[in-house]
Amino acid sequence: MFELLSRDEIHAIHVAAMEILERIGIVIQHDGALRTLKKAGATIDKKKIVKIPEYLVREGLKKTPSRVLLKARNSKYDILIGDGNSYFTNGFGAHYTIDLETGQRRLSTLRDLEEFTLLSDYFPTVDYIKPNIIPQDLPKNILEQTMTLAEFKSAEKHCSVISLTSEGFRDVVEMSTILAGGEEAFLKNPSIIDAGFNNVPPLKYSEGIIEMILECAKYRIPFDISTGALASGSGPVTLAGTIVQGIAENHAIVVLTQLVGPGTPIMWGSCATILDQRYGTAAYGSPENGLIHAAFVQMAHYYGIPYYGAAGVVDSKVPDAQAAYENAINALIATLAGADVVHDGVYGILEAGVTACYEQFAISNEICNAIKRIARGIRINKETIALEIIEKVDHEKNYLTDLDALKFTKKHLIEEHWQPVITDRSSRSEWERKGAKDIVQRAREKVKEILATHKVEPLEKDIEQKMMEIIKEKAKKSA
Amino acid sequence: MDLPFLEELKRVVIEGDVEKAKESAQRVSESDIDPLEAITEGLAKGAKEVGDKFGKGEAFLADLIMAGEAMKAGMAVLLPKLQAMKAKRKSLGKVVIGTVKGDIHSIGKDIVATLLEAEGFEVINLGEDVPTEKFIEKVKECHPNILGLSSLLTATMLTQKEVIEVLEKEGLREKVKVIIGGAPTTREWADEIEADGWSGDAISAVKLAKQLVAEKETQLRV
Numbered sequence: 001m002f003e004l005l006s007r008d009e010i011h012a013i014h015v016a017a018m019e020i021l022e023r024i025g026i027v028i029q030h031d032g033a034l035r036t037l038k039k040a041g042a043t044i045d046k047k048k049i050v051k052i053p054e055y056l057v058r059e060g061l062k063k064t065p066s067r068v069l070l071k072a073r074n075s076k077y078d079i080l081i082g083d084g085n086s087y088f089t090n091g092f093g094a095h096y097t098i099d100l101e102t103g104q105r106r107l108s109t110l111r112d113l114e115e116f117t118l119l120s121d122y123f124p125t126v127d128y129i130k131p132n133i134i135p136q137d138l139p140k141n142i143l144e145q146t147m148t149l150a151e152f153k154s155a156e157k158h159c160s161v162i163s164l165t166s167e168g169f170r171d172v173v174e175m176s177t178i179l180a181g182g183e184e185a186f187l188k189n190p191s192i193i194d195a196g197f198n199n200v201p202p203l204k205y206s207e208g209i210i211e212m213i214l215e216c217a218k219y220r221i222p223f224d225i226s227t228g229a230l231a232s233g234s235g236p237v238t239l240a241g242t243i244v245q246g247i248a249e250n251h252a253i254v255v256l257t258q259l260v261g262p263g264t265p266i267m268w269g270s271c272a273t274i275l276d277q278r279y280g281t282a283a284y285g286s287p288e289n290g291l292i293h294a295a296f297v298q299m300a301h302y303y304g305i306p307y308y309g310a311a312g313v314v315d316s317k318v319p320d321a322q323a324a325y326e327n328a329i330n331a332l333i334a335t336l337a338g339a340d341v342v343h344d345g346v347y348g349i350l351e352a353g354v355t356a357c358y359e360q361f362a363i364s365n366e367i368c369n370a371i372k373r374i375a376r377g378i379r380i381n382k383e384t385i386a387l388e389i390i391e392k393v394d395h396e397k398n399y400l401t402d403l404d405a406l407k408f409t410k411k412h413l414i415e416e417h418w419q420p421v422i423t424d425r426s427s428r429s430e431w432e433r434k435g436a437k438d439i440v441q442r443a444r445e446k447v448k449e450i451l452a453t454h455k456v457e458p459l460e461k462d463i464e465q466k467m468m469e470i471i472k473e474k475a476k477k478s479a
Numbered sequence: 480m481d482l483p484f485l486e487e488l489k490r491v492v493i494e495g496d497v498e499k500a501k502e503s504a505q506r507v508s509e510s511d512i513d514p515l516e517a518i519t520e521g522l523a524k525g526a527k528e529v530g531d532k533f534g535k536g537e538a539f540l541a542d543l544i545m546a547g548e549a550m551k552a553g554m555a556v557l558l559p560k561l562q563a564m565k566a567k568r569k570s571l572g573k574v575v576i577g578t579v580k581g582d583i584h585s586i587g588k589d590i591v592a593t594l595l596e597a598e599g600f601e602v603i604n605l606g607e608d609v610p611t612e613k614f615i616e617k618v619k620e621c622h623p624n625i626l627g628l629s630s631l632l633t634a635t636m637l638t639q640k641e642v643i644e645v646l647e648k649e650g651l652r653e654k655v656k657v658i659i660g661g662a663p664t665t666r667e668w669a670d671e672i673e674a675d676g677w678s679g680d681a682i683s684a685v686k687l688a689k690q691l692v693a694e695k696e697t698q699l700r701v
Contacts, residue, residue: 140633140637233586
């Protein structure tokens with residue numbers, strides 16, 4: 001619906017990105033990857049700078065699927081990324097939480113992760129689930145493994161797994177094969193999970209990240225790669241410059257991945273934004289963030305691959321009007337521009353990814369529901385144009401007093417009018433009667449209700465058992 | 480007092496003009512103006528003004544960094560004369576800062592370094608992916624008041640702990656205050672690894688550094 005760039009602009013950006021890849025190059029701190037790239041035709045220098053010719057990018061893109069079916073434990077939640085819909089994820093990576101009972105900001109716990117995952121499973125706007133919380137109450141050596149079991153247990157929707165260290169990731173992949181029903185089943189269907197990676201802008205990739213990407217390529221595990229540049233800090237101040245740099249950064253991974261594991265699905269995009277030059281902080285709720293997504297979506301589609309963007313991240317430290325507008329405008333722009341994945345869309349985190357907030361999650365679910373309604377557009381057909389009904393109701397009656405109009409309403413109401421859950425549209429007297437609450441209070445109540453009542457199908461006993469074994473083994477080994 | 484000269488030095492730093500700073504410093508160097516006064520009442524005043532504005536959200540990081548560059552350029556021109564006079568600029572303290580081994584993130588740490596310099600600290604920025612041995616070497620060589628360790632990956636956070644442990648083993652732990660920062664770090668992590676402080680942003684990092692230096696001075700006097 002929203003096309004920001006013209007064809008010429010898209011082309012100009014593409015050309016510049018190719019120049020960066022071929023003339024300036026990308027640092028890849030992984031010797032194995034460097035060898036693979038050299039063998040394929042890239043040039044490598046002593047400083048581990050890889051210069052990639054355009055033909056390798058075209059070849060890599062040819063092998064990258066235009067869509068990826070993300071499979072869920074419960075197949076009714078399977079989603080086909082790239083089918084034209086915008087799919088939303090919840091937020092990623094908070095390490096503080098605003099306690100639901102006390103309102104105090106405290107370190108995040110494993111229990112928070114379980115609850116946020118359960119909420120993600122419940123909220124209809126969340127299409128697949130990212131690790132919302134990085135628990136701070138777990139020993140570092142079993143962090144990723146414990147997080148993964150918690151995610152799998154607490155949701156029936158597709159879970160994106162944590163990918164922080166290559167050692168932890170290997171265990172996470174092993175646990176995923178158990179979830180899939182064994183190594184063979186996993187190899188046939190690796191998209192029961194997916195992972196996510198970022199580079200170190202400008203133009204660099206660290207060894208650990210490449211190691212995990214190669215692991216994904218080996219098994220054809222889908223992953224998202226998104227540039228994290230901050231314009232005027234780790235990318236040029238101009239949005240165009242940051243976009244061009246980000247494309248080059250992403251494509252280096254497309255090339256490498258398809259050389260090692262042809263056909264590995266990649267969700268490609270951006271979590272870039274501007275660096276606020278007044279404070280030296282990343283400004284995710286800025287309109288510039290949304291604009292970057294709009295342009296980047298078009299570039300992804302120019303390349304024929306699905307777009308993944310972190311659109312909806314909030315800078316506000318409290319669930320206030322700032323948080324609401326920041327989440328809304330960027331998730332909306334990304335959706336209207338046609339993003340295939342609106343990551344961090346249903347955003348239950350404040351403070352640019354630091355502090356999880358239950359109320360904010362419910363509010364964001366409401367906002368994203370409105371956005372999804374907008375994305376559905378207006379149905380224009382003979383029936384919805386309603387000429388016959390308009391004629392029938394004529395001048396004297398109205399749509400509440402004519403029986404045919406009422407039947408027509410009943411038939412189309414749910415499809416045409418989105419019914420919000422925690423948005424107040426009642427009369428003033430009704431609102432006062434119910435306690436004159438604001439949306440934050442209503443959100444809090446709704447969350448408590450969901451946590452008390454929403455149930456997820458437990459994991460099969462032997463699957464959970466095997467996963468616990470892996471965690472126990474790792475705990476013993478590193479003790 | 481030579482007010483016009485000092486005003487000029489202050490102005491070129493506020494404008495962030497490296498070339499003009501060198502020229503003005505050269506003129507001062509060829510005159511009989513006290514180079515130390517030129518630095519403290521001229522160049523540094525300019526940097527402080529931009530730094531204060533930045534603290535209030537009224538100046539941009541780019542302006543701050545360029546002011547710092549202009550100040551350093553001017554100071555470099557005046558250094559030979561200073562050394563000849565055996566004069567030394569009084570600094571708030573010395574800070575060695577870097578991103579730990581295995582981690583190539585730089586921006587946050589560089590913003591902290593710039594703000595510390597603007598405030599009046601002498602900063603030795605070791606860059607990124609700094610081997611633990613190098614941190615230790617620099618602590619031995621430079622006797623900093625503060626060692627700042629940055630880590631932006633969960634995987635490299637443990638290295639912050641390692642650096643502190645090695646300082647302990649080498650009998651250096653008491654000689655320097657260690658502060659840590661970086662997105663995955665928390666105050667609780669700093670407590671766990673027995674760092675002297677933690678900061679989640681550049682502005683409070685500077686406040687922390689000033690506080691720690693002041694504490695040490697009080698301790699020494701006691």
